[in-house]
Each structure stands twice: as C-alpha cells, then as structure tokens.
Amino acid sequence: MPVVDWSREEVEAVVADYFAMFALDLARMPYKKAEHRRALVQKLNNRSEQSIEFKHQNISAVLLDLKFHYLPGYKPRFNYQHLLAEVVADRLPEQRSLLDIAAADADRPVVVPEVDDILAILTEVPRSDSKPHKVSERVVLPLAGMTNYIEREARNRSLGLAGEEFVLNFERARLIRDGRESLAARIEHTSKVRGDHEGYDILSFDKSGAERLIEVKTTKYGRFTPFFASRNEVDVSERNPASYHVYRMFDFRDKPQLYVLPGPMSATCELSAASFLARPR
Numbered sequence: 001m002p003v004v005d006w007s008r009e010e011v012e013a014v015v016a017d018y019f020a021m022f023a024l025d026l027a028r029m030p031y032k033k034a035e036h037r038r039a040l041v042q043k044l045n046n047r048s049e050q051s052i053e054f055k056h057q058n059i060s061a062v063l064l065d066l067k068f069h070y071l072p073g074y075k076p077r078f079n080y081q082h083l084l085a086e087v088v089a090d091r092l093p094e095q096r097s098l099l100d101i102a103a104a105d106a107d108r109p110v111v112v113p114e115v116d117d118i119l120a121i122l123t124e125v126p127r128s129d130s131k132p133h134k135v136s137e138r139v140v141l142p143l144a145g146m147t148n149y150i151e152r153e154a155r156n157r158s159l160g161l162a163g164e165e166f167v168l169n170f171e172r173a174r175l176i177r178d179g180r181e182s183l184a185a186r187i188e189h190t191s192k193v194r195g196d197h198e199g200y201d202i203l204s205f206d207k208s209g210a211e212r213l214i215e216v217k218t219t220k221y222g223r224f225t226p227f228f229a230s231r232n233e234v235d236v237s238e239r240n241p242a243s244y245h246v247y248r249m250f251d252f253r254d255k256p257q258l259y260v261l262p263g264p265m266s267a268t269c270e271l272s273a274a275s276f277l278a279r280p281r
Contacts, residue, residue, distance in 0.1 A: 006055070010044050011087045014052060018059045019095050022071045026101040033073065055084070060224075062088040067148040069102065069221045072251075076224050093146060106153040110162045110220070113256050118166075118173050125259045126223045153219060154228045163218025163249045164191065164201050166256065170247075171204040171214070178207040199236030200244065211243050218249040223257070225250065229265055237265045 006014075017036055024031040037049045044052070058080035060070035066089065070076060093099075115121060153159065168189060175184035188203040202214040213236070217227040227248060237244040246261040246268070261268040 023098045109158040112162045121258050164216045167216045199232045213244045216247050220253040223250045234265050
C-alpha cells in the first residue's frame with residue numbers, strides 16, 4: 001500500500017497535540033503519551049500509532065533546530081518534511097503559555113539532586129539515528145524575536161554550579177572506589193578557586209594519577225540537547241587532548257545521568273559557530 005503524504009490538517013493536529021503534552025510536562029503535570037497517540041488516531045487519515053510517534057520525534061528535531069527544547073521520550077529524528085517544519089515554526093510563537101512556562105523553567109534555581117548510587121549515573125554517549133540536516137525547501141533557523149531557550153537555560157548559573165558540585169561528588173566517589181582516596185582529596189573546583197578563564201571547571205585525576213581536566217555541561221532536559229562551548233574551552237581541549245574531558249549532565253532535575261566526551265572537542269562534537277568576534281576593518 002503506497003505511503004500517503006501527511007496533509008496540512010494532519011500535521012496541524014499532531015503539532016498541536018505535541019505542544020499540549022509539552023506544556024503539561026514543563027508544568028510538571030501528569031499525562032500519558034499512549035492516550036494522546038490513540039486519540040490522534042481518530043483524527044488522522046488511518047495513521048498508525050507508530051507513524052504518529054515518528055512524527056512526534058520529527059517535531060523534536062524541528063524544535064532543536066529552532067533552539068528550543070524537546071519533549072522527553074521523543075528522540076529527535078531529523079528526516080522531517082518541509083510542511084512539518086513550516087507548521088512548527090509558524091505555531092511555536094503562538095504558544096504563549098508554553099513559552100512562558102519554558103522561560104520560567106529555564107531560569108528556575110536548581111539544587112544538587114540526591115541519588116542512591118552516584119556512580120550508576122554514567123551512561124553511553126548518545127547516538128542519533130540520523131545526522132541533522134536542513135530541509136531543501138526551507139532552512140529552519142531560530143525565529144526572529146524568539147528566545148534561544150537552550151542558551152537561556154545554559155546561562156542559569158544555579159544550574160551550572162549544581163552540575164559542577166554533582167560532578168565533584170561523582171569524581172570523589174570514583175576515585176575512592178578505585179582505592180585512590182589521596183587523589184580524591186586533591187580534587188579542585190577550578191572554576192571557583194581560579195575562575196572561569198582556565199577553560200575547565202574541575203581538576204580531577206585518573207586512577208593512575210594523571211590529571212583529568214573536566215568541563216561540566218548541565219541540562220535539565222534530554223540527552224540530545226546540544227550544549228554551548230566557549231572558544232577558550234575548545235582551545236584548551238585542543239591543547240590538552242590526553243587530559244581534557246567534557247562531562248555532559250542531562251535529565252539533571254529528575255534522574256541525573258552523565259556521559260563523558262574525552263579529548264579535543266573538535267574530535268568528539270560537531271561544532272557550529274554561535275557568535276563572532278568583530279572588529280572594524
């Protein structure tokens with residue numbers, strides 16, 4: 001049976017449903033994704049629940065391209081259609097309640113969460129099913145006048161400090177587990193002791209005694225949320241390839257998890273220019 005393209009009416013319905021769930025999620029209110037999918041089946045053109053879930057994942061990818069967060073549990077799939085990108089870009093600025101909740105959530109103070117086993121939070125580096133791309137008909141960019149919500153959360157100093165303190169506890173526990181209590185006692189919170197100019201936040205150690213320079217990046221949101229790196233951080237990672245590590249904390253508020261990117265950022269990340277230093281000619 002041939003695949004029938006999604007109509008505008010179908011796309012409008014699935015985008016509206018995604019935004020409704022997202023507002024509930026950010027407001028910490030209960031909802032069930034399966035119930036939403038089943039309700040959408042009745043409104044759409046014989047779409048399966050699986051196809052609806054794929055479309056929700058496409059919406060997550062469009063939102064990331066718009067520098068917005070995405071709904072937890074819907075892994076971004078970047079092979080989205082032009083029509084979907086157009087509808088999301090058109091409808092997002094109209095979601096005043098969702099945007100207000102997102103802004104408040106990005107700015108909200110954060111405390112260091114408690115976990116039963118801090119060493120169990122380490123997980124693998126996430127891999128996307130497909131690399132991000134721009135649809136051929138229209139390049140999706142941050143909307144004029146719209147806040148970059150990923151950057152806004154990244155500027156939350158309370159969140160950044162809580163993430164660093166959490167990683168300090170993780171590193172102490174790691175070295176104590178490895179029988180290196182003396183090294184654990186020497187761990188330094190560099191960004192507090194020396195300042196942000198060093199290009200990393202924490203000086204720790206491998207169990208061999210070799211230095212480990214750790215830059216901590218923390219988000220309350222999902223594992224695929226991109227992070228910001230300064231030119232200085234990138235340069236320091238290039239100068240110290242054997243010792244530099246990015247510790248990416250995600251789902252920090254509810255169920256903290258961590259993955260590690262060792263080595264120069266140019267080798268572990270896709271780097272995109274976010275700003276430029278300009279001088280008059």
